[in-house]
Amino acid sequence: MSNNILNLLNQHRSIRQFTDQPLTDEEVTTLVTAAQHAATSTFAQQYSIISITDPAIKQELGDITGHHWLEKSGHYFMLVADQHRNLKIAEATHADTTILRSFDKFLASTFDVAIAAEAIVTAGESMGLGSTIMGSILNHSQRVITLLNLPELTFPLLGIAIGHPAEQPGLKPRLPQPLMHFSNQYALPDDFDSQLASYDTTTADYYAHRNSHLKNTTFSQHIVQELQRDPKLRAELLQVIKQQGFNIDL
Ligand SMILES: Cc1cc2nc3c(=O)[nH]c(=O)nc-3n(C[C@H](O)[C@H](O)[C@H](O)COP(=O)(O)O)c2cc1C
Structure with a gap:
């Protein structure tokens, strides 16, 4: 099956090199509008x-992300989990605001941010723009909070570097669906090993022949390499989330 939207979704690739052309104000407003129209948990619009x-x-x-190429993007968005605005709304009525600090509300904010981020990425691609979502802002979340003057009950979750693409990366092959789409119950297939081996061959071929950053690796090796990241890098995360006023034990 094919239509313009499916074609766009199925052609997604992250873009990390941009021309010097900045986004226009109209393009920025268009992207924010698309984000705003994404679904939002309990209609709380709990992100900024x-x-x-x-x-x-x-x-x-x-510096924080190690991705200095973001400075050359046509625009940079920071997506922030935000219960602060709703705290203000509720406090004006003297309502009990305890629940806004809960883990459930923190999670709801993360859902809102993630869905809004995907809307920006996809809307941008429909406008001929390319982008990369950046979780690496979490490397030093307290620095980001200080830098952006983020108040109580907010937390920076994702950046998005977006702009006019100056690269055309190949399409990154995804897992075979039997390894990630099940029926009624979680059930990896009996031929898991052979399906994974086949996907490893596909990904090795992708890494060996893509346009840049050629690598000699497979998906399985990539997963294991990811585990070698310094565990201290984001060790402060939970503490910083709590310092922002979220009580995730609630
Ligand atoms: C939540 C999230 C965080 C990400 N963080 C980063 C990041 O910090 N740096 C980066 O270069 N790419 C980041 N990416 C992009 C992924 O690396 C990319 O989506 C993945 O390798 C698949 O490649 P593709 O988007 O080109 O298909 C992130 C993607 C997501 C969804």
């Missing part, structure tokens, strides 16, 4: 978007 235009802030985000 901060456009980062200050080169000094971009540079610090480059």
Whole structure:
């Protein structure tokens, strides 16, 4: 089956090199509008978007993420979990606001941010733009909080570098569906090993022949390599989330 939207979704690739052309104000507003129309848990609209235009802030985000190429993007969005605005709304009525600090509400904010991020990525692609979602802002979340002056009950979750693409990466092959789509119950197939081996061959071929950053690796090796990341890198995460006023034990 094929239509314009399916074709767009199935052609997604993250873009990390951009031309010098910045996004226009109209393009930025269009992307934020698309994000706003995404589904939002309990219609609470519990996230905010901060456009980062200050080169000094971009540079610090480059340091935090290790992705200095973000400074060359046509625009940078920071997506923030946000129960602060709803706290203000509720406090004005003297309502009990305890639940806004709960793990459930923190999770709801993360869902809202993730769905809004995908809307920005897809809307951007429909406009000829390319982007990369960045979880690497979590490397030093307290620095991001200080940098952006984030108040109580907010937390920075994802950045998005977006702009006019200056690269055309190949399509990254995804898992065979029998390894990730089950019927009624979780059930990896009996031929898991052979299906994985086949996918490893496909991914090895992709990594060996893609346009840049050629690698000699497979999906399985990639998963294991990811485990070698310094566990101290994001060790502060839980503490910082709590410092922002979320009581995730609630
Ligand atoms: C939540 C999330 C966080 C991500 N963080 C980063 C990041 O910090 N740096 C980066 O270069 N790519 C990041 N990516 C992009 C992934 O690496 C990319 O989507 C994946 O390798 C698949 O490649 P594709 O998007 O080109 O299909 C992130 C993607 C998601 C969904």
